[in-house]
Amino acid sequence: MKELIDKIIVEQLGHDPQTWPMAQGLYLVGMMLVGVLLTTFGAIFAGLLSWWERRIAARIQSRIGPNRVGPQGVLQFIADALKLILKEDLIPTDSDHILFRIAPYFVMTGFILTFVVLPFGYHLSATSMNVGLFYVVSITALVVVGILISGWASNSKWALFGGIRAAAQVVSYEIPAGMVILVPIIMAGSLNMHDIIRAQGGAPWDWFMFQTPWAYASFFIMFTALLAEGNRTPFDLPEAESEIVAGYNTEYSGMRFGYYFLAEWGNLWVMSAVLTTLFLGGWQVPFVSMAKLTAWEAAGHVPLWYYLASAAVFTLKVLVLVNIIVWIRWTFPRIRVDQMMNLCWKYLVPIGMGLVVLAAVTELLSYQLFGEAAKGQAKVGSIRDTLHFAFFLVAGLVPFAAFALKTRRNIYIVGDRVDLSNW
């Protein structure tokens, strides 16, 4: 972002940003503009997702879902938000008033601040921080602070249960997540989100996920851990409505309640964007190799369509992941607290640790074998490329085909058919 403003100052205004006093002011304006843009993006995405998830859930459950407000009910989230804003902001008498009021802002802050480093496409992100991933991991911890505060400050036993569950769950699952994050970091040799993407490629077998079995396993551990961190089924224990009423937000009403759901739905984008960046090739456009991109960059001219295509590819990957998370929510039951802890500490943490070691050894060996060629994208036709492609066929296409066939069987066996006419 700073480079862009510097460029404008130099080229359009004809000043030197180092010495021009107004430069600081322009930086501030730029920051605020980006801040408003990102916050709005997060809010609108969360709102649209709330509508989309309800429609998907309705289709899964043979219902219709919200279809009244706007075309196909797409404006439902505006009506919902309006209702929540107009509602009385109820604060229980016996609650800790200050903490009760402040808790939703912690949750919102933890969610919005992640957008600072999340990429949206080629060269499209607020900042390109060197410690980007580390920043994401640490800033999302703010969310659990908010949840814990809300559970405590509500002075309700159900809310307390929810808060404690959330704290135990999120803190536990940050450990396997933090471990398997190391696998793509080792493979890319960087914590910068854009650099991690640049170490991958456009074709699926150039994604980190399909490069080694360790990264492949890491993807699923990361996915599970992120589901748990985002309080999504099957890890929605902190808000398990059949057990503890509504969990930590039992006592909340009005827009404060809305903030929790804004953050929860918005977090799906954050989760999916992190996964896409780390394992699924990020914004890399298929059929455009890194060599070509570097050539464009060296010539100082990257075509505009590449910016757009990369943003589209990234968004598409994120939305596919978001959809998978939504499907999981409306299919699976919830696990119990002790099972949740068992899964984390007895399975994910040891396996994650092993994966990090294996990934490091593999990188070391491939560096010994291939030298400098082990870095970045494999050349088409090279041994590395063939290995990646073979692994992609086995680990990517075969499970996908099996899943598709089974889905087809499940649909037809009950006499259903794929029918979108009542959508």
Add this chain to the structure above:
Amino acid sequence: MALDQLVMTKFGETAGEEMILNMGPQHPSTHGVINFVVHADGEVMKKAVPQVGYLHRAIEKIGEIVTYPGFMPYTDRIDYLAAMFANEGYALAVEKLLGLTVPPRAQYLRAISCELNRIASHLISLGSMAMDIGAVTPFPYALRERESINDLLEALCGARLTYNFHRIGGVGFDMPDDWTPLCRKWLDHFDRILDEWDRLISFNEIFVERLAGLAVIPLEMAINYGLVGPNLRASGIEFDLRKAHPYGAYPDFDFKIPFGKAYAGAYRGGVVGDCFDRFYVRVLECRESVSIVRQALDKFPPGEFMAPKVPRKIKPEAGEAQSRIEAARGEMAYYVVSDGGERAYRVRARTGSFLAMGIIEELSKGLMIADLVALIASLDVVAPEIDR
């Protein structure tokens, strides 16, 4: 705080780390207006004490105030999810008092309507159990099928929930002419739905893990606490009143009695009488009910649907009669005493849910709060049947 102390004083127990939690009467998953006083240490319960009586409507007392046929609509309200059984049990008891013989066509209509109602009731039970475990989708699936049953029963007797279909001496209406093909079509459809149900939820890994080996009721304990119906059979005994003491048209049908066999599988920790057995026995009972309805439609006899000699004013001789039927929630017994008048001297109903409530306190020791919800759902209690 004040409320905590009040509750603690009331139950005479205070302990350092114990949290007393009132689960209900307005809780999403207590299956009606029931309260559970949960004594919890963190997530683990020391015990959960059920408090019943929030939905007591003195239905048995009403039975002494209204006439014999006039009480029939009230029996619907004893168990609104399986009203046919409450109808049938009462009708059987009064018929015994009167010494009436019910014509075979009426008996077949009773069996068909009851078995359809059993499926409907089990669907609610299974669906809400899945929902209590956290899977929301199976519940609308179950409701969708129940809706079809409601349509069928509506075509049969005009009502969808409180049927008032069984009358003293027979049933209220004959079967409509075009009802049989409708019913057969739905039964064929439902066979596939049951397969889908198994794939969707019954053998979902998380679901089985949650329920296997949970809240095990050994057979001896089940008998000691007087459990009935699917809850008893899940503990591993093949006892069903439809076979043990056949009534109505049931001797004509060939069906199996599903009972607990640790369906969850020993490698997952499944034990005979655990929550999963109680769940799966109900799924299997749905299959058996489908087969019973099919057989009843095949053998459907001609004739009257009402006994010819039912007096307009029902005044049984002084005496007493008892009827036992296998309802959706287990054995339902009616005990009717007549003093020779137009109104019963005493009507008493014995229902399965009330008996199931008694065992919860004993079973809940050491369970987690999430398991209590599963336990309540697996016992398939329904509030109006507990309190009547």
